[in-house]
Every structure is written in structure tokens, then in C-alpha cells.
Amino acid sequence: MTSLPSLLGDLDPTSDRAVFRQIADQLREAIDRGRFKEGEKLPSEAELVEHYGVSRMTVRNSFSILQGEGLVAAEHGKGVFVRPRPPVRRLASDRFARRHREQGKAAFIVEADAAGSHPQVDSLEVKEEKASQDISTRLGSVRRVLARRRRYLLDGRPVEFATSYLPLDIARGTQIAEPNPGPGGIYARLEELGHHLDHFEEEIRARMPSPTEVKTLRLASGVPVIHLIRTAFDTEGRAVEVCDTVMAADAYVLNYQLPAT
Amino acid sequence: MTSLPSLLGDLDPTSDRAVFRQIADQLREAIDRGRFKEGEKLPSEAELVEHYGVSRMTVRNSFSILQGEGLVAAEHGKGVFVRPRPPVRRLASDRFARRHREQGKAAFIVEADAAGSHPQVDSLEVKEEKASQDISTRLGSVRRVLARRRRYLLDGRPVEFATSYLPLDIARGTQIAEPNPGPGGIYARLEELGHHLDHFEEEIRARMPSPTEVKTLRLASGVPVIHLIRTAFDTEGRAVEVCDTVMAADAYVLNYQLPAT
């Protein structure tokens, strides 16, 4: 039971580094070195209290640091575990290329299937609503919009939720206003309606999630979100859609290809 | 002094929501509603202890939640403050366009000057070293590389640090191996050396920073980093540079433009 010293070492009482930081440092290092592997259980609070001769709150304080770094996650009644890195979804910059729209299924489904995961789309909601200030600006001063909300899951885990906003004069009464927009998705429908897509602009931020986002994406603490806002422009230069997406940052890598023009 | 109730309300003892969460909720809401503005000081721990009738650790626990969300930052001896949103640097997807290389100064400097901020480049280091596995793969199995490290600051605040890796057979003995690579930066030099740039690939992740990154970028807790890895390809299809960049996420918005091909 007291084989911990071999893994963890001692505290340095002369150091001016706080005890709980020293403990966090040692645990972090042990994790980095692979002494504790992904998904593995760390020593319990009681064991660390025993090993270091400190109070329980001090140990908990150490754990909370590592949680904030996204390194570990506590599970009530079970223990504290090294957070496994989930499979990552790579978003290629050509993911909206016309050729990907030819097949019947939605991009997300096709791509996930190809990667061998089980995709799901969730909590679909399509409705007309008042445009927020920001959305209105991006779409060129529209009052009301059609909003399409949905959540994406990979192997049962929510990874992203997104809302598409479209001007009512474009979307109302079309298949875009239906829960299922048909083969090729709304971009295919937009082109059929004569709005030939010219280019997309994407705006990317990263930040910590709001409590709502934590719930919706079932995020562990210490996991940021990537906030992506994409605007689609047709060949006339009009913004025909704005898509606001929030992604679990630990589930994504974004790829872009830029010309060196 | 006890005008706090007007700002904060009471606890619900019947709720099964933990007290420290309820307090965090109330503070968060007050901040969201603008009752506490950016940079403003929140009530002190002692005041909240008094107001809610709880122990100090409970109040601190609430604060630590809000810190983890990046909403507030504690300053020793002063108080807990609503985190101001720093000015944001927008990275356009054409930032490497050839036309931007014509002028003498580095892209970062030019751009920051234009935005009215005071730019600085820091801790320059240029040296030859062994390529990591990852870098080696990206550059096409090179053993050793030239590494150019530097840190960028905006108005005195570190916002990003980056390392460029170049194959030795390209960079050794050229101005690229000098601390100051000359007008137009290393991309201009690469082109002069006959490596005409064709395109860039960028790979973007977001995650919580390592302790080292926290120090280097002086990050407040609750601020993620954006990790960007860019590979530059010449017209022969060879990877001629890999640039590994870590940015303070609260200081950046990335912009990309994608063709709808």
C-alpha cells in the first residue's frame, strides 16, 4: 500500500512553493511520465493524506489544480482518474466542398462513419425567431431569421452543438425550414434556390464554457470550448447563412489550407 | 455596506444545489447582468461570509469556480475582480500573402501598429537542434533542424510564443539563421533561396495551458490556449517550415476564408 514513495517522492519543507502545489507538481510529473496512464486511478485522497502527512483539504486542493488543467477528473464514489484523451474529430478546410454534397447523407454522418465512430444528431429544433444584434449584422441587417439548432454526438458523447441562422426571405417555406433538409444539407438546398455559394468566412475563438455549455456537452472541468462562427456568402456577395458552433475542444482538431498567394 | 442583498439575493436552503454553487451562480449572474462591470472589484470574502452566513472556505470555493470559468481573477491583498477582456488580435487568413511581405517590418509589428497597440518581440533564440518526432514527420524525416523561438507582446502583455523549425539544408548559413532575418521575414528569405511558397497548412487545437505556458504567457487561471501548427509548402511540394505557436486564447480571434469550390 505504501509503495507511493516510489511513485511520488517527498515534499520539500524548505521550498517556498506551497505544499498543495508541490503535490500537484509531483502528480503531474508522474502522469506526464506515464507512471499513471490514461484512465488509470490516482491514489485516493486518504492515501495521499497518509503519504504526505498533510490534511485532506490540501490534497483536494492539489487535485483541483490538476482538474483545472484538464489532466484528471474525479468520479464520486470511485476515485480520481487520469483523463483519457477522447478520439479527435479532424475538420478539414475542404469539408464544405461541393463534391462532398453530392452524396445523400449529412457531412457529419458520412465522415464519422468513415472514421469508424457511431454518429448521432440530436435535439433538432427549427424555428423562426428574432435575430440577435450580432447575427443581424452578419446577415446584413435582417430582423427575423430561421434558426436550425442541433447537437452532434460521437459514440454517444456530445461533441458539438450548432445553430444555423438564415434570412427568412430565403428559407421560409422551403425544405430548409423542415427538420430534415434533404440530401446534401441546407447548402445543397441553397444552391438549388439559386444562391450559388462562393466562399465561407470562419471566425474562431477558444474560451472556457458557460455552465449551460458544460451541461449540453457534458464537459469535464478543465476542457475549453472552440467557438466557431461561419458565414456563407453567395456569388452575389450576400451572406446567406451564419452558423454558430460550440465544440468540445478536446474532441477537435481544425485544419485549414491557405494559399501563399 | 450591507447593500449586498440588493445585488445578490439569498440562498435557498431547500435547494439541493450546493451552497457554494448557489453563491457562484448569483455572482455570475450579477456579472452577466453588468451589476459588476469589467475590472470592478467584487465584494470581499469577508463581506460575502457576512452576507450569506457561511464560512470563508465556502465563499472561496465559489470564487474558485468563477476563476475556473475565466470570469474573475483574484489579486492578493487587493480583492477579486471581474476579468477585463483584453484587446483582441485578429488573425486574417491572408496574413501571409506575398503582398504583406513587401514592406520592411515583420507582420506582427506592422499589424499591431496599425491597430494602435505597442508591439514587442522577446526572448529571441535561434539554434540548431534535434527534431522531435512530430516535427521530423511534418518536415519529411529530417534529423536536425534550425529552431527560431520568440515571444510576442502587445502593450507589454505576452500574447503568443512561437517556434519555427526549418530543415538545416535550407536554413544553415543563410540569413534565416540570424536573429534578424531581414525585411519580409523568413518567408521572404525562403523565396529568395528559390523555395517559392505554394500554400500553408494550419492545424488548430485549444486546451488548458501547461504550467510553463502559464508562466510564459502570464495567463490568468481560466484562460485556455490556442495551439496552432503551421506547415509551409513550396511549389515542389516540400515542407520547408513548421511553425508551432501557442497563443493566449483571450487575446485572439482567428479568421479564415474558405472557397466553396
Next chain:
DNA sequence: CTTGCCCACTCGTCTATACGAGTAGGGCTG
């Protein structure tokens, strides 16, 4: 053998207390 309970172990929440250390402002001292 199966069901269900109990118990030991885990983390979660909360209290009360103590001392240390950074900050800022008022007032004393030279």
C-alpha cells in the same frame, strides 16, 4: 443460486480556526 442489505471506501460539502503575506492609506516622526 439469487436477492438484498450492509459496510468500507471513495469523493463532495461545509464549518471553524489559525497564521502568513501583499496592499494601501493614514498618521507619526524627523
Next chain:
DNA sequence: CAGCCCTACTCGTATAGACGAGTGGGCAAG
């Protein structure tokens, strides 16, 4: 008047203890 110090207020660190609640294994009863 200038400079220093003292003090009150702030957050930081750490202890000790209590109870609650989720989990899982073992044992006992049916």
C-alpha cells in the same frame, strides 16, 4: 514637508473535524 511605519483590510495556505452521498463487494437471508 517628506519619508517611514503601522495598521486594517485583502487574499493565500493549511489544519482538523464532521456529515453526506455514490460505488462496489461481500455476506446473509430467502
